[in-house]
Amino acid sequence: MIPAAFDYYRPKDVEGVIALLQEHGDDARVMAGGHSLIPMMKLRMAEVPHLIDLQDIAALKGITIDGDTITIGAMVTQHELINHDGLSAAAPILSEAALQIADPQVRYMGTVGGNIANGDPGNDMPGLMQCLDAQIELLGPEGTRKVAAREYYEAAYMTDREDDEVLISVRFAAPTGGYSYEKQKRKIGDYATAAAAVQITKAEGRVATASIAMTNLSDVPVWSEDAGDALVGTTCDAEAMKAAVAAMLGDIDPTEDNRGPVAFKRHVAGIILTRAITRAWDRA
Amino acid sequence: MFDKMHIKMNVNGEDHEFLAEPRDLLIYALREKLNITGPHVGCDTSHCGACTVTVDGKSVKSCTMFVAQANGAEITTVEGIGQPDALHVLQESFREHHGLQCGFCTPGMITRATKLLEENANPTEEEVRFGMAGNICRCTGYQNIVKSILAAASELNSAKEAAQ
Numbered sequence: 001m002i003p004a005a006f007d008y009y010r011p012k013d014v015e016g017v018i019a020l021l022q023e024h025g026d027d028a029r030v031m032a033g034g035h036s037l038i039p040m041m042k043l044r045m046a047e048v049p050h051l052i053d054l055q056d057i058a059a060l061k062g063i064t065i066d067g068d069t070i071t072i073g074a075m076v077t078q079h080e081l082i083n084h085d086g087l088s089a090a091a092p093i094l095s096e097a098a099l100q101i102a103d104p105q106v107r108y109m110g111t112v113g114g115n116i117a118n119g120d121p122g123n124d125m126p127g128l129m130q131c132l133d134a135q136i137e138l139l140g141p142e143g144t145r146k147v148a149a150r151e152y153y154e155a156a157y158m159t160d161r162e163d164d165e166v167l168i169s170v171r172f173a174a175p176t177g178g179y180s181y182e183k184q185k186r187k188i189g190d191y192a193t194a195a196a197a198v199q200i201t202k203a204e205g206r207v208a209t210a211s212i213a214m215t216n217l218s219d220v221p222v223w224s225e226d227a228g229d230a231l232v233g234t235t236c237d238a239e240a241m242k243a244a245v246a247a248m249l250g251d252i253d254p255t256e257d258n259r260g261p262v263a264f265k266r267h268v269a270g271i272i273l274t275r276a277i278t279r280a281w282d283r284a
Numbered sequence: 285m286f287d288k289m290h291i292k293m294n295v296n297g298e299d300h301e302f303l304a305e306p307r308d309l310l311i312y313a314l315r316e317k318l319n320i321t322g323p324h325v326g327c328d329t330s331h332c333g334a335c336t337v338t339v340d341g342k343s344v345k346s347c348t349m350f351v352a353q354a355n356g357a358e359i360t361t362v363e364g365i366g367q368p369d370a371l372h373v374l375q376e377s378f379r380e381h382h383g384l385q386c387g388f389c390t391p392g393m394i395t396r397a398t399k400l401l402e403e404n405a406n407p408t409e410e411e412v413r414f415g416m417a418g419n420i421c422r423c424t425g426y427q428n429i430v431k432s433i434l435a436a437a438s439e440l441n442s443a444k445e446a447a448q
Binding site: 038 | 287
């Protein structure tokens with residue numbers, strides 16, 4: 001499969017990216033690892049006359065842990081995320097999730113920024129970032145602005161990012177307590193039939209806080225505030241988990257596709273969330 | 285509009301320069317411009333791993349990388365790992381343990397396994413299976429591929445110990 005022709009740019013800094021985006025408008029797209037965009041271009045579902053490769057921009061590559069604030073540059077790959085010692089200690093849910101994305105080769109190329117920015121409902125990082133209440137940093141001609149991950153997604157492939165903006169990093173407070181990223185997929189490399197990101201803190205034997213987000217069960221990731229609330233103050237017993245699952249099922253809106261009909265997806269979502277809560281609570 | 289690009293890359297220790305369209309995929313540039321036909325086109329959709337090469341130290345599916353992205357890169361294909369008269373330990377091991385049948389996936393398997401053992405010299409069976417999950421074989425059922433890689437790891441480790 002051969003994509004439509006394009007002009008290729010590899011700017012050295014973000015200013016160069018913004019200048020190209022301003023010049024070419026929506027005829028231009030930035031590319032991080034390319035493992036979502038290139039398949040779309042090969043299928044000619046995406047036509048990009050001006051392709052801007054971000055690989056040379058050092059400023060987008062770092063992972064910083066400053067006190068309890070974690071910042072991940074857009075060009076950090078899933079492979080780097082998994083193998084970063086400090087990060088595995090500070091926010092282990094990230095590597096747990098990243099290890100369930102695609103396969104080793106794809107993880108060497110696929111980036112955190114691309115996974116978040118693309119707006120594919122099947123991507124795992126968006127739900128995870130909502131669970132962690134991350135802030136997404138965008139750079140545009142007027143400078144940078146921050147958007148909460150919980151506010152970022154509008155519809156499939158549609159986000160709050162403007163055409164002349166580029167996602168440069170994501171930032172969140174280091175999570176505390178127990179965590180779990182649980183994902184059901186048909187095979188290696190597949191997107192989730194259902195996935196759940198859960199962070200739980202415990203105080204005096206009861207749930208103090210709980211944050212729950214679901215992946216690929218709607219056209220956007222779903223942070224279910226009600227599901228988290230259903231756990232708070234409980235001992236995370238079977239009844240509380242049932243209430244959390246019921247609340248989550250009220251927030252998702254899956255559609256039928258080759259991963260199964262709606263009823264099956266709702267069933268899997270409940271099982272996956274129960275497993276994720278159980279594991280997060282065990283670790284809290 | 286859409287000019288050809290001047291591409292420079294080092295493949296298996298040898299410098300190459302050629303003109304290519306930015307949209308040319310790395311796999312086709314390697315096979316058709318440089319006549320390096322070890323990496324195979326299997327699925328052409330980044331699933332099967334037959335096109336796996338090493339680009340600047342990363343295992344990459346070369347069907348999902350534009351040649352423009354690899355401009356300036358150092359690339360290793362299966363041709364850079366062993367030669368017919370001087371096989372790499374992994375290649376010997378695949379032969380010894382019947383890690384291939386038709387052989388179509390083998391260049392990708394060997395290239396990926398080389399990188400896997402570089403990063404984890406002493407993998408468990410589970411780690412081998414997880415690390416090779418991006419490479420598909422339709423003949424062997426994987427048992428013998430895993431066996432081959434584990435045997436190669438232990439042989440490489442004994443050789444390392446003997447050298448010390």
